[in-house]
Amino acid sequence: MDTYVARQPIFNRRKRIFGYELLFRDAAAQRFASLANDEATTTVLSNTFFTIGANRMAGGKKMFVNFTQNLLLRKAPLLLPRDAIVVEILEGVDPTPELIAACREMAQQGYTLALDDYVEKPAFQPLVALADIIKIDFRNSSLETIRSVVATLPPSSRRRLLAEKVETHDEFDIAKQMGFDLFQGFFFAKPELITGKDISGSQINLLRIVASVNQPDFDFKSLEQLIMPDVSLTYKLLRYCNSAFFAKAQSIGSVQQALVYMGEAEIRRFVSLVAMSQLAKGKPGELIRTSSIRGKFCEQLGAIATAPAAPAELFTLGIFSLIDAIIDQPMARIMEGLPLDKSIKAALAKRGGPLIGYLALIEYYEKGQWGLFERIADALHIPKEKVPELYRQACAWADAFPDWD
Numbered sequence: 001m002d003t004y005v006a007r008q009p010i011f012n013r014r015k016r017i018f019g020y021e022l023l024f025r026d027a028a029a030q031r032f033a034s035l036a037n038d039e040a041t042t043t044v045l046s047n048t049f050f051t052i053g054a055n056r057m058a059g060g061k062k063m064f065v066n067f068t069q070n071l072l073l074r075k076a077p078l079l080l081p082r083d084a085i086v087v088e089i090l091e092g093v094d095p096t097p098e099l100i101a102a103c104r105e106m107a108q109q110g111y112t113l114a115l116d117d118y119v120e121k122p123a124f125q126p127l128v129a130l131a132d133i134i135k136i137d138f139r140n141s142s143l144e145t146i147r148s149v150v151a152t153l154p155p156s157s158r159r160r161l162l163a164e165k166v167e168t169h170d171e172f173d174i175a176k177q178m179g180f181d182l183f184q185g186f187f188f189a190k191p192e193l194i195t196g197k198d199i200s201g202s203q204i205n206l207l208r209i210v211a212s213v214n215q216p217d218f219d220f221k222s223l224e225q226l227i228m229p230d231v232s233l234t235y236k237l238l239r240y241c242n243s244a245f246f247a248k249a250q251s252i253g254s255v256q257q258a259l260v261y262m263g264e265a266e267i268r269r270f271v272s273l274v275a276m277s278q279l280a281k282g283k284p285g286e287l288i289r290t291s292s293i294r295g296k297f298c299e300q301l302g303a304i305a306t307a308p309a310a311p312a313e314l315f316t317l318g319i320f321s322l323i324d325a326i327i328d329q330p331m332a333r334i335m336e337g338l339p340l341d342k343s344i345k346a347a348l349a350k351r352g353g354p355l356i357g358y359l360a361l362i363e364y365y366e367k368g369q370w371g372l373f374e375r376i377a378d379a380l381h382i383p384k385e386k387v388p389e390l391y392r393q394a395c396a397w398a399d400a401f402p403d404w405d
Helices: 034-053 069-073 097-108 122-130 143-152 169-178 201-213 220-227 231-241 255-279 285-304 311-320 323-327 331-336 342-349 356-366 370-379 384-399
Strands: 003-011 017-026 062-067 085-089 112-115 133-137 160-164 182-184
Touching (some): 003 356, 069 097, 097 112, 255 323, 311 356, 342 356
Parallel strands (some): 085 112
């Protein structure tokens, strides 16, 4: 059974990662009725937690998982580790006495409950009383309605409010003022454009390093010379290549060993990510983490496409895809002075050209827009059944890199 799993970050007020919502889709769920959907979802969850390894998807953070009426009544969450998951009660449930009793049992056993897409309804008050987290959708309601809903919630010392689908920094600030503690959405991946702000010389140098090391003709010895004098870079390199991502019998103790073990391509990626993390100082760690996932994911997708593109080109496309948010400048302006291939610049600055399909596919996958994802995958002749494992590998690769936060 083909299973797609994507993750969406959930932040606290300091823009640090609190957890991830896992978005599931499987082939069977598209073909059968409601009960079969629930059975398919149970299989997906079982495979994800016990076969795939959920920590590979969430990096040890809390995992928010949606549960339907039938799954809640069958107490399916009790099959999963209570310290790892947040049980999301979907907005479409019927709050019958049986459902409320099942949710109460989960709460008593220490499971964290979240009420998804909450709108004020008297029948849902028993579930509100049980919920540790109330999620409110910022796309489906006006700010006035949200303020009203928040004001009418009964007081609770343990309850936290989660603003869902927060897409701009202004919405993030407004939600904080309203008393929200948690935030989900892609606001972190948008630039905070400041009038009159310029790109500094140090930023330009770092951008050029990233662009240069991914050029096909960049010399391997130049990479070694880039690393050796830098104590911080050396420390991060040794920590990275000794991480759990790389399976090896003995630890790596020198830069020379690391270069030999990891190889030119992996070292180039490492230097790129160190430079990008320097650029992203003061930004949410998830921003550089998502950039790195995109870089690795994009590179891997190219390898299985019918007409594969150059790996270094696709990696560069992925890691530069959020550079406007990292340095708070318009993408077109950033691209002007960089030694990047014109196909990369076209995809990033103009949303066109031969590589835009790869970037669009990744964005649709991240958001769980499965229909659009499949359409692009078909156009690129990418075997869809191979994509989920590549995404999981990209997440594991990015999470192995030190000091995102």
